[in-house]
Amino acid sequence: MNIILMRHGKPTFAGAAKVTSQEMTHWVKQYDVSDTGGDIPPESAIALKNTGPIAVSSPLPRAISSLQALGCEPVLVDEVFKEAELPLYIIPGLRLSPFHWAVVYRLLWLCGFARNVESLNTAKVRAASAARRLVDLAKESNRPVLLMGHGIINRLxxxxxxxxxxxEDSRPGKGYWGAGIYSVR
Incomplete structure (x- = not known):
């Protein structure tokens, strides 16, 4: 019995190369509604899909469109699998890439600064609930389960x-389409 935690493909939205912290609020909103467009899954993702798993997904478009790119229809789409949100702070005078802002905000979140988003502890509780749902699905169906999710929540x-x-049979990669495989004997 396997559970596969896969990160979505590359979203179509890229936005500006550098943004202010105020502009980052708009950037995050655009990223959250972005799908993966024509991003093609790598052979490794296709091979995991070919094991015949039940597919479940985060409700964010980048996750759902990634499953569609694999030719999978999710049996379950649930907020419990949604990515942990970034706490957005206004830090005047800086223009950074969205990637660097995300690193700054994620580090703040990991240090307990969760301003207007769920805290790390709350995300861990949600991850525990998500894990139990995946385990239950795997046991009920006696089939592998593939979660199309996101980097941080998949790690939790x-x-x-x-x-x-x-x-942990294989550690998830950090990039798009990275997947970790978990089994119980």
């Missing part, structure tokens, strides 16, 4: 799966 779910006795 992976941690919870391991605490439930699931073995």
């Amino acid at each position: 779910i992976a941690r919870e799966l391991k605490s439930l006795g699931w073995q």
Whole structure:
């Protein structure tokens, strides 16, 4: 019995090369409604899809469109699998790439600064719930389960799966389409 935690493909939205912290609010909103367009899954993702898993997904368009690119229709789309949001702070005088802003905001979040978004502890509770749902689906169906999700929440779910006795057969990559495989014997 396997659970596959896969990160979505590359979203179509790129936005400006550098933005202010105020502009980052708009950038995040655009990123969250972006799908993956014509991003083609790599052979590794296709091979995992060919194991015949039940597909589940985050409700964000980049996750759903990634499953569609794999030729999968999710049996479950749920907020419990949604990415942990970034706390957005106004930091005047800086123009950074959205990637660098995301790093700054994620580090603030990891340090406990969750301004107007769920805290790390709350995200861990949600990840525990998500892990239990995935385990239940795997047990009920006796089939692999493929979650099309996101970087941070997938890592939190992976941690919870391991605490439930699931073995990490392969670590998820950090890039788009990266997947970790977890099994129970």
